[in-house]
Structure formats: structure tokens, C-alpha cells
Amino acid sequence: MEEKQLKEWMQESKLEIQLPDFDDNVMEAIHEKQAAEKSFWKNIRWSWFFFIVGLGLGLILTDLFASFEIKILGDKSNLAILGFEILVILILATQFDKLIRVTFRR
Amino acid sequence: MDDLYIKKVLKGDTEAFRYFVGQYKNMAFTISMSVVKDEFLATDVVQESFVKAFQNLKNFKGKSKFSTWFYRIVINESLKIVRKKGEKYLDMETHFPNYPENEPSALALMKEDERRFYINETLNRLPASESLVLRLFYLNENSIAEICEMTGWTESKVKVTLHRARKNMERHLLKRLKSEAKTLI
Incomplete structure (x- = not known):
């Protein structure tokens, strides 16, 4: 087969998408992605807001518990307060790690 | 633009x-x-x-x-x-015999839509790499360098694939046209 002939015949190998509303489908998919992206960043911002609020409340509560003289558990009150402080720190650390990963993954 | x-x-x-x-x-x-x-x-x-x-x-x-x-x-x-x-495509070189290359091509005598059918059907049967390189080189008129950029292949791989694709395209077209002629007779 001659090169020239092959080139000529290959011009007939161009195909066409048969869907009449293909262009609209693509633009719709793009708009949906944009909306999802906007929603994602909005959720991230709210997540950071509530994390900071939670951090602040956790610190305040920890300080308040430490300043109150809780006698419910007797001699073990200090241990209970320590346990509570450790729990707050663990929650903050794990949630902070998750939030960082989600935020910077994008 | x-x-x-x-x-x-x-x-x-x-x-x-x-x-x-x-x-x-x-x-x-x-x-x-x-x-x-x-x-x-x-x-x-x-x-x-x-x-x-x-x-x-x-x-x-x-x-x-x-x-x-x-x-x-x-x-x-x-x-x-x-x-x-997980699909694999036939390497047509091992599955089809060598047809003489100087046979007059019946494609030239066909109507445009028939020819288009056989050409596209042949391309559909070729391995993905071969039909891709044929279309990029002859239809889209991309240079070897552009094809390398699009596919990530080396220049030698593009040239070897193109050479093999031309041969397979011709062999398969001839085989198909011969079998069509037999069914008509």
C-alpha cells in the first residue's frame, strides 16, 4: 500500500460522537465539579472554625476543672482531671491531624 | 484562537x-x-x-x-x-498470513461509506497501540515528536509501531476483502 494512499484512506477513519447533547453534558459535569469544589472548601472552613472553637472550649473546661475543688472521687479527683486533660489532648491531636490531611490533600 | x-x-x-x-x-x-x-x-x-x-x-x-x-x-x-x-489485544502479525502486497486494492473501487466501514473496522481490530499511532500520524498529522509527547513512548517505539501498523493494516484489509469477495461469489 502506498504511503499517499494510506494517508488518503486514513482521513476516512475520523469518527464522530453521536450524542447530540454531548457538549451540554460536558459543561454540566464541569459546573457540577465546580460546585462540589466550592462546597468542599466551605466545609473545610467550617471544620477549622469548629475545631478552633472546640480547642478553646476544651482549654477553658480543663482550666475550670483544675481550679474547682472536685471532691466526688475523693483522693482520685486529680487523676480524673488528668485523665480528662489527656482525653482532650488526644481528641485535639487526632482531629487536627485529620483536618490537616484533608485540607492539604487538595 | x-x-x-x-x-x-x-x-x-x-x-x-x-x-x-x-x-x-x-x-x-x-x-x-x-x-x-x-x-x-x-x-x-x-x-x-x-x-x-x-x-x-x-x-x-x-x-x-x-x-x-x-x-x-x-x-x-x-x-x-x-x-x-484487563484486556489484551491480538498481535496480528502472528495470526494472519502474509498476503502479497502487490495485489490491486479493491478499496479504491468501493463507495465511500463502504470504504469507511472497512477502514474503521480494520482499525478496531488492530492492537490499540497500532490503531492509535496510525490515526495520530496520518489522520491528525502529528509528527513523531508530538506522538512521543502524547504517548510517552520513545521515538524508536513510535517508528517501529508505525511500521508494524502499516503492514498489519494492509494485511488485515486484504484478508477481509478476500473473505467478503468469497461470500459474495
């Missing part, structure tokens, strides 16, 4: 991207069909490729043509689908 619309899209005019969809959808579909061999899959691939292109348009540096950059996305998306399906 592409540069003008790229600037518009990057400035926030999402609808301006419609220009690229209209301009490149058919060739993108043709390229994808070369690889995935299925119309529905190819349509999905092209749609996904346009969405990816839109999302990554800010990363397009303009060092190559937009079409080269975009078709690379199409080829990668098509290959992803093929790998997912």
Missing part, C-alpha cells in the same frame, strides 16, 4: 471552555476509540478528559499545542479504562 479561550477560561469564564469541547471532541473520540474499541466507553473517556482538562488548565504552560496536551490526557484516560478491564 486556543490561547484566547484559555485566557478567558482562566479569568473565570467557564462557558468559554465550550469552544474546546466543540473543537476537539470528535478527534478525541477517534483517539479514544483507537484504544478502548467501544463507543460508550470512548464517550465517557472523552467527557472525563474534558473535565480533567478544565480542572488542570491552570497547569498548561503553553510549551506544546493545546491539542497535544489534551490528547495526552485522552490517551491516559483511555489506557486507564483498558487496564481496568
Whole structure:
């Protein structure tokens, strides 16, 4: 087969998408992605807001518990307060790690 | 013209991207069909490729043509689908005997739609790499360097694949035309 002939015949190998509303489908998919992206960043911002609020409340509560003289558990009150402080720190650390990963993954 | 619309899209005019969809959808579909061999899959691939292109348009540096950059996305998306399906294609060199190359071609005598049918059917039966390189080189008139950029292949691989593709295309067309002639007799 001659090169020239092959080139000529290959011009007939161009195909066409048969869907009449293909262009609209693509633009719709793009708009949906944009909306999802906007929603994602909005959720991230709210997540950071509530994390900071939670951090602040956790610190305040920890300080308040430490300043109150809780006698419910007797001699073990200090241990209970320590346990509570450790729990707050663990929650903050794990949630902070998750939030960082989600935020910077994008 | 592409540069003008790229600037518009990057400035926030999402609808301006419609220009690229209209301009490149058919060739993108043709390229994808070369690889995935299925119309529905190819349509999905092209749609996904346009969405990816839109999302990554800010990363397009303009060092190559937009079409080269975009078709690379199409080829990668098509290959992803093929790998997912785990399909392999026949190496036609081992399955079809050598037909004499100086036989007069019946293709030239056919009507346009018949010829188009046989050409596309042959391309559909060729391995993905071969039908892809034939279409990129002869239909889209890409240079070897551009094909290397789109596929990630070395120059020698492109040339070897092109050479093999020409031979297989011719052999398969001849075989098909001979068997069609036998059924008619």
C-alpha cells in the first residue's frame, strides 16, 4: 500500500460522537465539579472554625476543672482531671491531624 | 484562537471552555476509540478528559499545542479504562498470513461509506497501540515528536509501531476483502 494512499484512506477513519447533547453534558459535569469544589472548601472552613472553637472550649473546661475543688472521687479527683486533660489532648491531636490531611490533600 | 479561550477560561469564564469541547471532541473520540474499541466507553473517556482538562488548565504552560496536551490526557484516560478491564489485544502479525502486497486494492473501487466501514473496522481490530499511532500520524498529522509527547513512548517505539501498523493494516484489509469477495461469489 502506498504511503499517499494510506494517508488518503486514513482521513476516512475520523469518527464522530453521536450524542447530540454531548457538549451540554460536558459543561454540566464541569459546573457540577465546580460546585462540589466550592462546597468542599466551605466545609473545610467550617471544620477549622469548629475545631478552633472546640480547642478553646476544651482549654477553658480543663482550666475550670483544675481550679474547682472536685471532691466526688475523693483522693482520685486529680487523676480524673488528668485523665480528662489527656482525653482532650488526644481528641485535639487526632482531629487536627485529620483536618490537616484533608485540607492539604487538595 | 486556543490561547484566547484559555485566557478567558482562566479569568473565570467557564462557558468559554465550550469552544474546546466543540473543537476537539470528535478527534478525541477517534483517539479514544483507537484504544478502548467501544463507543460508550470512548464517550465517557472523552467527557472525563474534558473535565480533567478544565480542572488542570491552570497547569498548561503553553510549551506544546493545546491539542497535544489534551490528547495526552485522552490517551491516559483511555489506557486507564483498558487496564481496568484487563484486556489484551491480538498481535496480528502472528495470526494472519502474509498476503502479497502487490495485489490491486479493491478499496479504491468501493463507495465511500463502504470504504469507511472497512477502514474503521480494520482499525478496531488492530492492537490499540497500532490503531492509535496510525490515526495520530496520518489522520491528525502529528509528527513523531508530538506522538512521543502524547504517548510517552520513545521515538524508536513510535517508528517501529508505525511500521508494524502499516503492514498489519494492509494485511488485515486484504484478508477481509478476500473473505467478503468469497461470500459474495
